[in-house]
Amino acid sequence: MENDTQHGYPNLPPKVFLFILIANIIGTNVFIPHYFTLEFAFSIWTWSLFADIVFIITMTLSLIIPLKLHAKNGDIFTNGLICGGLVYFGYMISWFFVCNLSDEFSMDDYTLVYHGYWGALACMITSMIMMAKTDPNYIDSKQKNNVKCPNCNKLLRVPNTFTGNANCTGCDNEFRVVSLNGLSVAVEVGEIPDSVNHSE
Numbered sequence: 001m002e003n004d005t006q007h008g009y010p011n012l013p014p015k016v017f018l019f020i021l022i023a024n025i026i027g028t029n030v031f032i033p034h035y036f037t038l039e040f041a042f043s044i045w046t047w048s049l050f051a052d053i054v055f056i057i058t059m060t061l062s063l064i065i066p067l068k069l070h071a072k073n074g075d076i077f078t079n080g081l082i083c084g085g086l087v088y089f090g091y092m093i094s095w096f097f098v099c100n101l102s103d104e105f106s107m108d109d110y111t112l113v114y115h116g117y118w119g120a121l122a123c124m125i126t127s128m129i130m131m132a133k134t135d136p137n138y139i140d141s142k143q144k145n146n147v148k149c150p151n152c153n154k155l156l157r158v159p160n161t162f163t164g165n166a167n168c169t170g171c172d173n174e175f176r177v178v179s180l181n182g183l184s185v186a187v188e189v190g191e192i193p194d195s196v197n198h199s200e
């Protein structure tokens, strides 16, 4: 029985949607802390379709990259900072296209984008909360174990939930990796019957 969360990041589409909304609403509020408005947050989508697409792509990557890094190394703080930096960079790319492709703005207005730090900050905090709340089963499935090649004793890295055949990068020996309770064991092919591992 395979766990769904091993294949992709859990509940990613609603997370990405919420993240883009926060990036959009807080990022367009360049007047914080003086006042807060939803006016620009919604009208910004009407200025350039191409910039909209660029914004959606850059913001999606700004969330997914840090989340995947977090699943691998467990570092919430550094990956949160990476997220904030990517968002700020994504604003700069998207706003470049708004200035160049829309009738409403020109490159004279480009410097407005430097005020997007509130959005970058909000996105950074949002990503950190998402990382902190990530399903531990998913994190586990992304963790790696060392196994020793039974033939040449070379240490190899495998996901700690991986059960299946592996090829040694040192001697090209094929062996089987069996995962149990987060531990990985390497055994020679033939030691256990194939049918044991076809339980999914």
Ligand SMILES: [Zn+2]
Binding pocket: 149, 150, 151, 152, 153, 154, 168, 169, 170, 171, 172, 173
């Ligand atoms: Zn080997």
